[in-house]
Amino acid sequence: MRSALTLKVIARCSTTKARVGILTLPHGPVDTPVFMPVGTQGTLKGLTTKQLEELGCQIMLNNTYHLGLKPGQELIEELGGSHKFQNWNRNLLTDSGGFQMVSLLKLARITEEGVEFQSPHDGSTMLLTPEHSMSLQNSIGADIIMQLDDVVSSLTTGPRVEEAMYRSIRWLDRCINAHKKPESQNLFAIIQGGLNMDLRTKCIEDEYKMILKYLLFKEMIKRDTPGYAIGGLSGGEEKDIFWRIVNFCTDKLPKNKPIYCMGVGYAEDLVVCSALGVDMYDCVFPTRTARFGNALTPKGSLNLKSTKFAQDFEPIEKGCNCLTCKTYTRAYIHMHATRETVGCHLITIHNVSYQLRLMNNIRKAIINDEFPSFVQKFFKELFGGKDKYPIWAVNALKSVNIELLS
């Protein structure tokens, strides 16, 4: 199908599947692998768009479900779409709205027609169809938009999983047909990673075959969407299965298209998935944890509410050049964390800066073909001793020729 993006791969790691690309979207270039912060309601948690630009953010998320409720489709269209509405001249990505229906609304029911849910306003039954999702996303106007897919909980087993996968393909076709702006908005298909937990007992090869059958990969690839997302993987599933599915997907998906792993944002996940060949990520974690007073650093998270920081006159992270670290001490932020909005803004600025810097370092390491040693250093700094390394990460990296424990 028609595409409004180009992906130019400028470097590949000679050991792993990691790659560096320049993804050119309607609102400018995006360096990949990229972490995309989440501005759910058309704003990134207290930060101005100027601050986001200064942090080097090239793309962020908005959530279709939230914008569809407030300000609503009619208004956002009248106000010129989401870029103009929030005065953000760089790239945006919106989800389909379906995930929030399933995760936020208890009464969501899925039929062939779409996702049925009760309006949080008046309790009436409403229906989100693939066509409606496209129409909403066309009005919002993001550079990348997502198909509506049939989301099942990662703990679901049996035929429901298979049903969801087939339905997701039928819904993709409906989305492609309903999409009104392929020249300015890139529709991504979602590969449902929804796990059949029965698979755990079988060997990996069997698992692959089953997933292949269930996901009907070829069908998805045949649709030739501008990019692909791996979905349904951030619902608390076993990490050892998670990486295998990601690894499998990056093997099977076309190499000339961006691959987006939805809902992933912990630092070690970003490093591992980049080694497996993923190009894009999003997660609310860095901004959400900031609001609870937690600051991210290469050595792990600091809870700045703790009184142990009351007299700590170091910056959150030495060497970090974000506004927060250049200006204030941990002691200062401790006074404000979770009490003043400024405390929250300052930690959010740092955490977004941390995530973007991590991605920048990953890209630099790949370009210099030093990625394996970067990964070694990263794990050592974050976890301390090798005995503390998560086993799933060790296994995942071993699959792409990095021996963390050697």
Place this chain on the structure above:
Amino acid sequence: MSSLFNLLKTSEKSLRLGRLTLIKNQEQKVLDTPNLLAYTSRGCVPHLTPDNLSSIPLIGAINVTLEHFIDVQPPPSTQFPYGIHKFLNFEEYLVFIDVRDPGNLNLMSNNTDKHVSVYTAHGVRQVTSDSYIKYMNIYKPDIFVSLVDNIADEAPSLKRVKRSVDRTLRWLDDAIYHEGAQVFGVLTGHKNQEERIRSAQETAKRNVAGFVLNGKCLGSTSRECVDILKPSINHLPPNKPRLVYGLGTPEDILLGVSEGIDLFDTSYVLKMTNAGNAFVFSLDIKNDLDSFNRQQQIISLWDINYQNDARPLLAGCQCYSCKNHTRAYVHHLLNTHEMLATVLLMSHNLFHYTKFFKDIRESINQDMFSLKVEQFFRVYSDGEKEQKNLSSIILN
């Protein structure tokens, strides 16, 4: 460190145009008056990160409230070796410290000769004169306000009022005894005219850098409050700046300026911002036709009528918010309880407030103040009675 207050211009009324200059380590900080001291909460200007604060270039002075971070004594920040300016990232600004919060003065009478009681995030704490001075020596603000024995009773005995004046003077003596400190003395005396005069005269005898008048809680209207403060003001020397707490609305500011007040706090701006309001008033009423139609001073961005209003908060305003965002967007941010709402509103409101003060200074300089004020009340004031009251004060 030394401070200097020059009166650049006075009028036969009480109007004053001044300049406060502070010299510290050969560095000079200047504040033209009438002006504002930006209100802080826990040592930050609420909602504004330093980059957003510096997008408001006319802010020159900050008022830091000690009771916000004195739940543990000594406050951990006293261990910071480089002073309060650096700790709070206010090196570019004149930093005032007062122990009490000018915007939220919960009056407490349980002061003794030894200490005052303050409200912290973790309950009531006592601050002694000695420890306060010790903290000030460490923090090294440009100016600090000496301790004051506030009276909570509405109708205190004369004995209580006298004690309040005496204690406050004693604490002032403790404070200015310390070399180099620039101290503002607080005028007390409650509603008792003789005591207010005694407090003013005694304070003026001392080597203070300026005066603080606390009108909050004394009168039920701004007019009443100013009338109560007047005996104090009338007994102050002209050559030192006067800071008032409790006057915040544009009318209040104009009233205060016309009575010879030089400095104001901005807790009103925070209150308006948190309520979702944007300032749209102006001292500069260009079109005379405008003045016949009563206008709004503030708009509430909660109002659903703004949901599709693509105009800035205030047309022509040069603040960050107005140059970049629409009323519709701010309405949406409020409606979705997003923190950017108060960031944008605070950026605009504080910017606008500093501009209002600049307009006041210019109008005094051009002998236009009375005319501007008259226009202002004609356009904005509710009710003829209030208008008459206020303008009579100003035009007298």
